[in-house]
Amino acid sequence: MKTELIFPTPVWKFDNVGIDRESLTDFVYYVRKEDPEGRKQSNSGGWQSQDFIDSVMDNNPLKSIRDAIMERAYAAADEFGFNDYSLKMINMWININGKGASNHLHTHPGGVLSGVYYLKLPDCCFGNLSFIRDLNYSQMKEYWGDGDNVHRWEHMNETEHDVFPEEDQLVIFPAWLQHAVGTSAGEGDRISISFNITAFSNHYHEIYPSR
Ligand SMILES: [Fe+2]
Numbered sequence: 001m002k003t004e005l006i007f008p009t010p011v012w013k014f015d016n017v018g019i020d021r022e023s024l025t026d027f028v029y030y031v032r033k034e035d036p037e038g039r040k041q042s043n044s045g046g047w048q049s050q051d052f053i054d055s056v057m058d059n060n061p062l063k064s065i066r067d068a069i070m071e072r073a074y075a076a077a078d079e080f081g082f083n084d085y086s087l088k089m090i091n092m093w094i095n096i097n098g099k100g101a102s103n104h105l106h107t108h109p110g111g112v113l114s115g116v117y118y119l120k121l122p123d124c125c126f127g128n129l130s131f132i133r134d135l136n137y138s139q140m141k142e143y144w145g146d147g148d149n150v151h152r153w154e155h156m157n158e159t160e161h162d163v164f165p166e167e168d169q170l171v172i173f174p175a176w177l178q179h180a181v182g183t184s185a186g187e188g189d190r191i192s193i194s195f196n197i198t199a200f201s202n203h204y205h206e207i208y209p210s211r
Contacts, residue, residue, distance in 0.1 A: 122184065
């Protein structure tokens with residue numbers, strides 16, 4: 001028997017990115033102080049900043065993490081098979097999830113690659129990043145059942161996959177992959193920085209010379 005795993009889903013992880021987290025954390029709390037309301041998106045509880053756009057980040061402390069992300073996003077897109085392309089960060093935003101905060105299931109429409117950088121984590125019990133398989137695949141559980149009917153849960157049959165965050169870790173994934181953030185139960189802030197990246201062809205101007 002030869003088993004082919006078709007349609008694998010890439011989630012790219014980069015440990016020890018090497019960001020100056022102390023100064024970036026200071027900036028995060030400064031942004032929250034200036035805009036204590038923030039905005040409401042996928043977050044349940046917690047605080048989320050407004051969007052930072054690419055041009056703004058050239059001139060603020062997010063530049064270092066933006067540049068580190070873009071370098072690694074090119075490695076991810078290369079592996080994805082992209083050819084003659086350029087990437088551009090569409091937006092970036094800050095999340096501070098305290099005790100009891102979480103993010104409900106969502107995708108990031110409008111981008112190609114999305115991801116998150118973990119700036120600061122509590123000592124314990126912060127929410128994991130949970131990726132959820134397409135609903136049509138989840139039908140396996142409907143047909144065959146759960147728990148005792150399967151002798152192991154792994155990449156072949158799992159319908160949910162958790163990533164356990166680490167400080168100074170970057171995770172990049174396809175923007176259309178459904179994900180959620182579990183509830184933080186520990187004391188202290190879970191600070192993450194999320195982003196969307198789009199891709200465009202380097203031949204764009206040949207195809208559309210007037211643009
Ligand atoms: Fe997200």
